[in-house]
Amino acid sequence: MDHDVIVVGTRAGGAATAMLLARAGLRVLAVDRARFPSDTLSTHQVQVPGIARLSRWGLLDPIAAVTPAVPVVRLDAGPGAALEGRYPAVDGVGALYGPRRTVLDAALVDAARAAGAEVREGFAVEELTRDTEGRVTGIRGRRRGEGRGRGPSAGTALVAETARLVVGADGKRSTIADAVGATAYHVRQPATFACYTYWSGVDLPIGEIHVRPGLTVPAFPTNDGLTMIAIFAPLADFERFRADPAAGYLAALDRCGDLGDRVRDGVRAEPYRMAPDVPNGFRAAHGPGWALVGDSGVVMDPVAGQGISNAFRDADLLAAAIVEGLDHGGLDDALAGYQRRRDAAALPVYGMTRSFATLRVSLAQRLLIAAIADDPAESSRFLGVLAGAARYDDYLRPANVLGRLAGGVTRRLRRPVGKCVDQPAVLG
Ligand SMILES: Cc1cc2nc3c(=O)[nH]c(=O)nc-3n(C[C@H](O)[C@H](O)[C@H](O)COP(=O)(O)OP(=O)(O)OC[C@H]3O[C@@H](n4cnc5c(N)ncnc54)[C@H](O)[C@@H]3O)c2cc1C
Incomplete structure (x- = not known):
């Protein structure tokens, strides 16, 4: 041989x-x-467990030298259901990178x-x-x-x-x-298609994941000062979408708070890429x-x-x-x-992944996000689940979800009157 x-x-x-x-x-x-x-x-986006492997293999330093670390991410599932938090560390590595x-x-x-x-x-x-x-x-x-x-x-x-x-x-x-x-x-069966491109001059200091009915939008900084923004939408809509990708892409971002406006302040640096396969x-x-x-x-x-x-x-x-x-x-x-x-x-x-590919967020999931948004440790734990560092099915066990919901209610009741926090906690 x-x-x-x-x-x-x-x-x-x-x-x-x-x-x-x-x-x-x-x-x-x-x-x-x-x-x-x-x-x-x-x-x-290489999730934290993947980055931990790169680090163990001795390959993270050269990549990190040219790629921004993303330790903090905002998960926005619509009005009243957003949280912002730090990824939990895996083997001492606490950031996602998107080389x-x-x-x-x-x-x-x-x-x-x-x-x-x-x-x-x-x-x-x-x-x-x-x-x-x-x-x-x-x-x-x-x-x-x-x-x-x-x-x-x-x-x-x-x-x-x-x-x-x-x-x-x-x-x-x-x-x-x-x-x-x-x-x-x-x-x-395939369920989604993706369309993504790169922007310069977009105000996006942390990672963002927006989830709306029939839509998921990850937005992350990458090399050369660019921001990668993708949309994932139902595969059944692809033929209609491909007739005018720019219009469909920007309309999708307009469903994600002010993301569409921030993107229009920037400049598209590369063509739209579409992935229906x-x-x-x-x-x-x-x-x-x-x-x-x-x-x-x-x-x-x-x-x-x-x-x-x-x-x-x-x-x-x-x-x-x-x-x-x-x-x-x-x-x-x-x-x-x-x-x-x-x-x-x-x-x-x-x-x-199959659950995310339905592009649906249940009421229970929205309530969960709202309930843990003011708890930095729990938000971080949840982001670790999304990153694949802990099991999603374990986290979503009814007993755990009920516990998190009850914890959220208790914290709200204990909050002094007049100290209502509508915005998710911003972690520094
Ligand atoms: C739109 C889209 C977005 C994605 N986003 C992410 C993301 O954000 N994060 C993430 O973790 N994953 C993401 N993925 C998934 C990720 O791209 C793949 O899981 C990953 O690339 C798999 O790596 P691989 O080495 O197995 O295969 P590939 O990256 O596909 O590499 C296969 C290689 O095999 C070579 N090859 C094929 N046939 C032959 C042949 N006959 N002879 C010689 N060479 C051959 C090809 O040239 C290629 O270089 C995304 C995928 C898509 C489609």
């Missing part, structure tokens, strides 16, 4: 996996048809290379190779711009590479998952000679902004399983453990 592991795709899931495997001393080839730095169709994918993915690719992985950019995998028993043994692919077609290098041969394991980290429309016929489960589901994480990580294995609606953190988590889990399996024999058993751990970790996040 030429390599211990070949990783196909080198963004959030693939580059992180390649880096971790190379750091563990394995011979790793990682390929991507893209070149880096390059953008991809994705907003890029552009040009910054984040390039940092991961550099780290994989620095760890000793061979990273081949501009290389597209076309097929897998197998032994006589059907076990995957490697890939065939070619440099982009070469081979097939009528270009100057047409006719260039496919390059073959072999490995003990091929990891598909090639995204939600994974070639590797299709080639191995990975079983799909927990599949749910948002599948939801799991695929089997492994089989003979192959494994999947990132969106190729578990993909969920981007409305909750969990995909990158999920990919980092699964890279950690998969790399540990591969190292254990190759060191001690029993790779298939180790990968079965990876699938169990991945699914156990991903399912609660998937449940929360």
Whole structure:
């Protein structure tokens, strides 16, 4: 075998996996048809647990040097249901960051290379190779711009590479998952579409998440002094929306307090990007000679902004399983453990994400937000839940919700007359 592991795709899931495997001393080839730095169709809030992983991997400092930290966020679910608070710290990290994918993915690719992985950019995998028993043994692919077609290098041969394991980290429309016929489960219909762009000169000192019936709008600072603002709306409205994205986008922001006015004070820095392709589901994480990580294995609606953190988590889990399996024999058993751990970790996040993708906030949720808005510790705990640092289904257990509602009522009754606080507490 030429390599211990070949990783196909080198963004959030693939580059992180390649880096971790190379750091563990394995011979790793990682390929991507893209070149880096390059953008991809994705907003890029990395939730606090994902940032904590970047920090543990030693990658946060260079990213934080060019990307604003967002320790405070305002969650606004409409009149009377808004709170503002600090993200709780995870492993000592207490902020979300929203690095552009040009910054984040390039940092991961550099780290994989620095760890000793061979990273081949501009290389597209076309097929897998197998032994006589059907076990995957490697890939065939070619440099982009070469081979097939009528270009100057047409006719260039496919390059073959072999490995003990091929990891598909090639995204939600994974070639590797299709080639191995990975079983799909927990599949749910797409529910939303996204449209986002970047603005300069918008007054937005903290992160903001606005939720209205049929609409979710995250607004976060990012690199180069820009603000990323996305809208998530029902997929059923996409055809109408795409006829005039600028009008639809600004009309959506006008439903979010003064956000539309603040945006009109700024200047749009980039085109509108639209993403109507948002599948939801799991695929089997492994089989003979192959494994999947990132969106190729578990993909969920981007409305909750969990995909990158999920990919980092699964890279950690998969790399540990591969190292254990190759060191001690029993790779298939180790990968079965990876699938169990991945699914156990991903399912609660998937449940929360599906709930957000309905683009509905129940009366109970609005009352909950109103009840905890003047309690900084509880607001922070709730924001940690939204960030994926604690379980949403646990937090929304009726007993907990009733307790928070009762706490809110008690605090209001204890408040001295004349000290009515209508606005959410602003934390400094
Ligand atoms: C509109 C939108 C907004 C989002 N916003 C957020 C957010 O705010 N926060 C968040 O955490 N997540 C967000 N996500 C989700 C996030 O983009 C994904 O979860 C994340 O990119 C998954 O990383 P990945 O490495 O698995 O796959 P990808 O990032 O899709 O990378 C796959 C790579 O594989 C390569 N590849 C594919 N096929 C081949 C092949 N045959 N040969 C070689 N290379 C190949 C591609 O070139 C690509 O570079 C959003 C997604 C969308 C669509």
